[in-house]
Amino acid sequence: MKAVRSFAKWCGGLLVFVASGAALADDDAPSQATAWLGPSAMAVSADGQMLFVCLSDARQLAIVDLPNAKAIRRVRTPAEPTGLALCRDGRRVWVTCAAVASSVLEIDAASGQTLASFPAGHTATAPVLSPDGQRLYVCNRFDHDVSVLDLAQRRELTRVAAVREPVAAAVSPDGKELWVANLLQAGSANRFGVLAAAAVVTVADTATFQTAEIRLVTGSTSVRGLAFTPDGRYVLLAHLVARYHMPTIRVDSGWMNSNALTVIDVRRREVLNTVLLDDILEGSANPWGVASTADGLWICVSHAGTGELSVIDAPVFLSMLREVPLVAFSNAAFFDGGSDGYSLDNDGENVVNVPGFLGGMRRRVRLPGVGPRSLAVWGSQVYVAEYFSDSIAVVTMTDQEALPVRSLPLGPQPQWNEVRRGEVLFHDGRVCLESWQSCASCHPDGRADALNWDLLNDGEGNPKNTLSLLWSHRTPPCMASGVRPTAESAVRSGFKNILMSERPEAEAAAIDAWLQSLAPLPSPWLVQGRLSPAAERGRALFHSERAGCAKCHPAPLYSDLKPHDVGTRGELDERAAFDTPTLVEAWRTAPYLHDGRYTTVEQLLTEGKHGRASQLSDKEIADLAHFVRSL
Ligand code: HEC
Ligand code: HEC
Incomplete structure (x- = not known):
C-alpha cells in the first residue's frame, strides 16, 4: 500500500493538465470521419x-504529452483505429486500422510518421x-483468427485460429502464451447442460501455435476485456453472464x-471463479475494459453501461477466491442456494450467482464521461477512454474511500x-431499472448475442434466438413470430418489457434513428469486394426456380416480409409460421433459425432441408451457403 501512496503523490504533479480542445492540433480530417472523436483504445x-x-x-491517433500537455499531435489513420500497442521505450506504436482488409501501422511516436x-x-x-518486442499479435475479429506478425522481418508468420470474434488479447509476462477473448459463443443456442451456450477463451502456445479453449460459465457473453495480473498467475475477463434459461419476467437481481469478472488460473487453465460486479x-x-495496476494491488473494470470504474482490492479479492473453491456452476443452479436464493453456502458454489459478493x-x-471502455494503467494512474464524451477519465488509486478523478477532454464537448x-x-444501462443491462447487452453493436431468450411477447416457454437489428426498420414485422408490427413498436416494448422502465418517447425515437443508420458490413467471404466463383454459382442457384430461395428471400432485402411455415416448428413452439428473416449479414448472425439450432448455413440446408435444398447436390449446397455468407 505504501508504494501506491507515494506513486499517487508523485503522479499528482503530473495531473495538472486539463487539455482543452483548443490545444489539439486539428489535422484536416479524412472525409469518412464523423464529428465525434470516439476514443477507444x-x-x-x-x-x-x-x-x-x-x-x-x-480516424486519428492522438498523442498526448502528459507532463507538458501542449505537445499534442493527431495522426490520421487510413481506417478506423481500433487498438494500439506500444514498444517499451515508447518510440514506436502499432495501430490496428479496421477494415475488410485491415492494416497495422507502425508509427514513430515522436514525429507521427x-x-x-x-x-x-x-x-x-x-x-x-x-x-521481447519481436512480434505483434493482432486479432482479426471477423476472420475469427489472430495474425502473428514478425516485426523485424516485416511479415506475417502465421494465423492462429480463434473461435468467434476475438476482440481482446494479452500475452503472458514470459511471452509463452497468447490469451484471446472471443466475444460470443459459437455453438447452437438451444442446448443444455455441458453443451449450453458459453463464450470461450482461446490460449495459444506462442512457440507451436497450438491452441486450447477454456469454456467460461454458462451464459458468458460479450467478453470485451482480458488482462493478466502482473505476476502472470491469473487472467481476468470482463463479460456478461446471460441468464438466458430464465423466462424474462424480471430484470432485477x-x-x-x-x-x-472471471478469474482464470493460468497454470491450471481453469476458471478459478466468476464473480458478479453487480450490487444487490x-x-x-x-x-468492458479490465486491467491490473503493475504493483498488483488493484484490479479495475470499466462499466460502459453505467459510466463507472470498479476498483477492486486485488490481494483480498484473489485470496478470497482461492479460499472458496468453485464447486459447480450452471444456470440451472441459479437461485438454488437458500431461501432467498442468494445465500452463499460458503463452498463457493453460488459465487457466480451472488450480486454484492464484492462488498467491501x-x-x-x-x-465524469459517458461510455467508458478501454483502460490504460501507469503507476497508480488509471486512464479510462470515455467513448461517447470524447474524453479520458484519470483515476488515481489510493486507499481513500473517494478516489480522485479528473477529466481530460480530447476536444470540445461533443454536440450529439x-x-x-x-x-x-x-x-x-442506466435507462434500465437498477442499471442491470442495456439494449447492447443482448444486441452487441446493434447485432445479436447468439443466445436464445424467452421474451414474453409471444408467450412463455418458447425461447427465441436474438435477432440482429440491422435493417429491422426496413423489414417489418418484427420478432420471429412477427408479433410486433414494426421495429418502432419493438424498440418501445424493449424499454418497457426488457429494461422494465418507462422512458420518454424522444429516447425511443433516437434509438430508431441510430438503428436505421446501421449499414451492413462487407462479408469476409467476399474476395476484394466481389462474390467468389463459388458464391457466383450460389447466387445463380439462389435465384433459380430449382432452389427457390429468392421466392421468400428476394433481393434487395432478402426477405419477402411474410411469415411462412417452412417446417421449422420445434416442440416448444406455439406456431409453425415464422417471419422470413433478411439474409444480409447472415455471415455474422449464427446460430440460425428462430431457436438458434443450427451453427452453419450448410447445416440448415442439409439437416434442415430448408427450401428445396433436399433436391440439391452437396456441391450446390456448398455454393449456395457460400453465397448466403457473402451477403
Ligand atoms: C435480454 C436480451 C435483450 C435485450 C436486453 C434487448 N433485446 Fe431486443 N431482442 C431480443 C431477442 C431475443 C429478440 C428476438 C425475439 C423474437 O424473435 O421473438 C429481440 C428483438 C428485437 C427487435 C426486433 C428485431 C427484428 O428485426 O425483428 C428489436 C427492434 C429490438 N429487439 C430492439 C431492442 C431494443 C431497442 C432494446 C433496448 C431497449 C432491446 N432490444 C433489448 C433480446 C433482447
Ligand atoms: C417458403 C419460404 C422460404 C423459402 C423458399 C426459403 N426460405 Fe429461408 N427462411 C424462411 C423462413 C420463414 C425462415 C425463418 C425460419 C425460422 O426461423 O424457423 C428462413 C430462414 C433462413 C435462414 C436462416 C436465417 C437466420 O438468420 O436464422 C437462411 C440462411 C435461409 N433461410 C436461407 C435460405 C436459402 C438458401 C433458401 C433456398 C434454398 C431458402 N432460405 C428458402 C423462408 C424461406
Missing part, C-alpha cells in the same frame, strides 16, 4: 510521459506486443443479464445529433 508509455489514444470515429504498414484480416483489433440493488451494466472489496467510482444520442442510449 489507449496506451501509456513506459515512462508515463505520453498517452496514445485511438480516436475511432475521427508511418514507418511501416502490415496487412491484417477483417476488422483488426487488440494488437499485443510480445515481451441479474435475472436476465448479470455483469461479471444496483447492476453494473456492460463491463470494491469501490464503484462514478466517472439524434443518431448519436440513440447510439448512446442503446449502450446505456
Whole structure:
C-alpha cells in the first residue's frame, strides 16, 4: 500500500493538465470521419510521459504529452483505429486500422510518421506486443483468427485460429502464451447442460501455435476485456453472464443479464471463479475494459453501461477466491442456494450467482464521461477512454474511500445529433431499472448475442434466438413470430418489457434513428469486394426456380416480409409460421433459425432441408451457403 501512496503523490504533479480542445492540433480530417472523436483504445508509455489514444470515429491517433500537455499531435489513420500497442521505450506504436482488409501501422511516436504498414484480416483489433518486442499479435475479429506478425522481418508468420470474434488479447509476462477473448459463443443456442451456450477463451502456445479453449460459465457473453495480473498467475475477463434459461419476467437481481469478472488460473487453465460486479440493488451494466495496476494491488473494470470504474482490492479479492473453491456452476443452479436464493453456502458454489459478493472489496467510482471502455494503467494512474464524451477519465488509486478523478477532454464537448444520442442510449444501462443491462447487452453493436431468450411477447416457454437489428426498420414485422408490427413498436416494448422502465418517447425515437443508420458490413467471404466463383454459382442457384430461395428471400432485402411455415416448428413452439428473416449479414448472425439450432448455413440446408435444398447436390449446397455468407 505504501508504494501506491507515494506513486499517487508523485503522479499528482503530473495531473495538472486539463487539455482543452483548443490545444489539439486539428489535422484536416479524412472525409469518412464523423464529428465525434470516439476514443477507444489507449496506451501509456513506459515512462508515463505520453498517452496514445485511438480516436475511432475521427480516424486519428492522438498523442498526448502528459507532463507538458501542449505537445499534442493527431495522426490520421487510413481506417478506423481500433487498438494500439506500444514498444517499451515508447518510440514506436502499432495501430490496428479496421477494415475488410485491415492494416497495422507502425508509427514513430515522436514525429507521427508511418514507418511501416502490415496487412491484417477483417476488422483488426487488440494488437499485443510480445515481451521481447519481436512480434505483434493482432486479432482479426471477423476472420475469427489472430495474425502473428514478425516485426523485424516485416511479415506475417502465421494465423492462429480463434473461435468467434476475438476482440481482446494479452500475452503472458514470459511471452509463452497468447490469451484471446472471443466475444460470443459459437455453438447452437438451444442446448443444455455441458453443451449450453458459453463464450470461450482461446490460449495459444506462442512457440507451436497450438491452441486450447477454456469454456467460461454458462451464459458468458460479450467478453470485451482480458488482462493478466502482473505476476502472470491469473487472467481476468470482463463479460456478461446471460441468464438466458430464465423466462424474462424480471430484470432485477441479474435475472436476465448479470455483469461479471472471471478469474482464470493460468497454470491450471481453469476458471478459478466468476464473480458478479453487480450490487444487490444496483447492476453494473456492460463491463468492458479490465486491467491490473503493475504493483498488483488493484484490479479495475470499466462499466460502459453505467459510466463507472470498479476498483477492486486485488490481494483480498484473489485470496478470497482461492479460499472458496468453485464447486459447480450452471444456470440451472441459479437461485438454488437458500431461501432467498442468494445465500452463499460458503463452498463457493453460488459465487457466480451472488450480486454484492464484492462488498467491501470494491469501490464503484462514478466517472465524469459517458461510455467508458478501454483502460490504460501507469503507476497508480488509471486512464479510462470515455467513448461517447470524447474524453479520458484519470483515476488515481489510493486507499481513500473517494478516489480522485479528473477529466481530460480530447476536444470540445461533443454536440450529439439524434443518431448519436440513440447510439448512446442503446449502450446505456442506466435507462434500465437498477442499471442491470442495456439494449447492447443482448444486441452487441446493434447485432445479436447468439443466445436464445424467452421474451414474453409471444408467450412463455418458447425461447427465441436474438435477432440482429440491422435493417429491422426496413423489414417489418418484427420478432420471429412477427408479433410486433414494426421495429418502432419493438424498440418501445424493449424499454418497457426488457429494461422494465418507462422512458420518454424522444429516447425511443433516437434509438430508431441510430438503428436505421446501421449499414451492413462487407462479408469476409467476399474476395476484394466481389462474390467468389463459388458464391457466383450460389447466387445463380439462389435465384433459380430449382432452389427457390429468392421466392421468400428476394433481393434487395432478402426477405419477402411474410411469415411462412417452412417446417421449422420445434416442440416448444406455439406456431409453425415464422417471419422470413433478411439474409444480409447472415455471415455474422449464427446460430440460425428462430431457436438458434443450427451453427452453419450448410447445416440448415442439409439437416434442415430448408427450401428445396433436399433436391440439391452437396456441391450446390456448398455454393449456395457460400453465397448466403457473402451477403
Ligand atoms: C435480454 C436480451 C435483450 C435485450 C436486453 C434487448 N433485446 Fe431486443 N431482442 C431480443 C431477442 C431475443 C429478440 C428476438 C425475439 C423474437 O424473435 O421473438 C429481440 C428483438 C428485437 C427487435 C426486433 C428485431 C427484428 O428485426 O425483428 C428489436 C427492434 C429490438 N429487439 C430492439 C431492442 C431494443 C431497442 C432494446 C433496448 C431497449 C432491446 N432490444 C433489448 C433480446 C433482447
Ligand atoms: C417458403 C419460404 C422460404 C423459402 C423458399 C426459403 N426460405 Fe429461408 N427462411 C424462411 C423462413 C420463414 C425462415 C425463418 C425460419 C425460422 O426461423 O424457423 C428462413 C430462414 C433462413 C435462414 C436462416 C436465417 C437466420 O438468420 O436464422 C437462411 C440462411 C435461409 N433461410 C436461407 C435460405 C436459402 C438458401 C433458401 C433456398 C434454398 C431458402 N432460405 C428458402 C423462408 C424461406
